[in-house]
Amino acid sequence: MANLTGPLAKYNVAHKLYKSSLLNSVCLVAGLSIFFFGYDQGLMGGVNTTRDYAERMGFGHWDEDQGIVVVDKPLLQGGIVAVYYLPGTLCGCLLGGWLGDRYGRIKTIALACAWSVCAAALQASAMNSNWMFCARVLNGVGTGILNAITPVWATETAAHTSRGQFVSIEFTLNILGVVVAYWLEFGTSKYHDNTSSFIWRFPVAFQILPLIALFIIIWFMPESPRWLVKVGREEEARFILGRLRGNEGEDGVKMEAEYQDIINIRNLEEDTAGQQGYLQMFFGIGSGKLHTARRVQLVIWLQILQEWIGIAGITIYGPEIFTIAGISSKDRLWVSGINNITYMFATLICVFTIDRIGRRWTLYWGAVGQGVCMFVAGGLARATINAEGKSSQGHIGGAATFFVFLYTAIFGATWLTVPWLYPAEIFPLQVRAKGNAWGVVGWSIGNGWCVLLLPTIFKRLNEKTLYIFGAVNALSILVVWALYPESNQRTLEEMDLVFASDSIWAWEAERNFAKLKTENPDLVQSSAPKPGVVDVEHAVAPKE
Template structure:
């Protein structure tokens, strides 16, 4: 059965823990990109050339340092916020696409979309250009955020899923840290006046995205999706490589395979009476005793309440917040970077 999986797939070379670690390293790369993209705007918003190009303020020299003065906070905030509108659209697209064409192809699709958005951002010449570039980049990010954790959890064992997800989102914070300290280092170029101070950090995100796009084709598909589309032989083989192909591992892999088949049978039965639209998933309509609506609502509101504490605002605007508190422009940047290190 192994011959049905391409010979270049790493599942032929790795198994069990090694294969799971490889999968989660790739997933962590995507999550790192998301964290980097979140933290990136903290330094970009304080770049003199960026402020002049976007036209939402100016900088004045205070104690020998460029200090931003924002005259159009709506424009500044809008450029930042439109990215998150894009992630919402992308997340809805990513879930649907992932079910239709598979997790791996959706990851590749999201990476290419985000690369295109990042290229547009780092070459932006005005605020209109930047707004549309941020929106496009956000869609790509949303696609990746919707599908990568799903792929990682569907390949991991149930007893290690929490651990792997925790590791991945530690890389999310690491991405924020890298963005802040990279921009702090670049801020010394040409006394803070150079365009590279904001264009290079935006372009830098293309590197992990390119690696993600190039590498994802070498990884196995989700066994659950393979069962969903009727490729059961491939799903059984992938599970064998993930859980082991000797001793008790064989029985565990087969038991998990049968569990997936049974759950898919229940889902297919429910589809005869109702569709799996987003509305039905959120409300739980037509899913019987699966309690889908309750579980989805719980996840949604946990995420909403997490954002209500204001962490996203601190992540993006930390230098501005510290500057308002009385610190000079340069000190506010490195304090923000130090703050993000403590997040980890």
């Protein structure tokens, strides 16, 4: 048995747990990190509607007749939300990628937890907008670090045949975080004194609990075997990989093959490329046949696409559709809460399909369904407005509400997970955490952009904005087909061969990959798809 290093090494769960039990523990702990991310994202929607918060921050006042917050300074309100992404998560993910590649996945997650606890405490105690601006930026930094490193830790420990399912389960917990945030705020909104700051401070402070739990638990979890190989701790890597995959009989043979693949690809990367910094990655300096710059562009734009296919728009305009459908302000709270629950259960579809049909086909069917929902919801929203005062208004509005629910469910089953999974899969070992950080950069840009621009766009175009999202969904099908090679059922080591082609086109990457596999049969030996998986290039079930 290899001696794991570190002050708590003898208490590491890898000594006690084996194969599926160890993998499940990693999945749950990574899911706790992603749960915090979801909770934090779902938090501000409710906080912005509370009386004390709006008046204390100075962006709105309470309308006694309507019983709602009236926003007087939308730029201030939006700015407090937006700084979480720009510069918060944007800077945090770059820091997290650097820390993760240099000091390891476990230590980086622990640091992010400690940082986020302090930032959450600052948010919960904020007394004015300047205070909250600073706290939101710091909280964004902590979230950015976690988002940069957690998916990498998860994909590097999971088996290549179930890697997508592994991460999809974590994003079910992500939306559970959104649901918990929503219903907790729904509960505090019923507090007997609607002028109390408790209504918003308690939900903000609540995020400290999962962070403390994660900070304690993470020290007892196994480090990524791939990072251990990267830094030369090979015997530790072999021990942990053996505990994850099994080290007896056929399992042991497969584990040794995977271990040797990691060693081979590490050596290949060291011999053929000399990249380490973010600028080198972005411009492809020293990447050789690894073509890292292409991968950086792919993950940035996939995350930006994720925001502009309509989820941000539905978040903003969905309540307006509920309003014009005749749903009262009181009932809208229930409708939105039920929509979030539907969203969470829809993510389970991805758990059972993503490793069967692949990343590309998951994005294809998602874009088709989402595009249809966008165009239909936009048309029905206009029809509902035109039917104002008529008996048909409620029926048409109800149909529009249904397509809001349907869009959210399809997004949860498809585009929610893949843009987070893909960046953690496709980068070389030597810069994998930094590579995933580039994906979070794209997410930060896409979110910040949407938060700042969409309120103005909706004000000018109203429901016609949904048609823009429908068109972006159609465009995304072409973009994914042409530029994004499949990663399903391929080991992380094989992805260097997938991106070895000098061409940017996905079909050329597939052709070159097949050629390299034939010419170098000993380079990567551990890959084999599980039964029933759709062929990654031709989208047909393999023949027995």
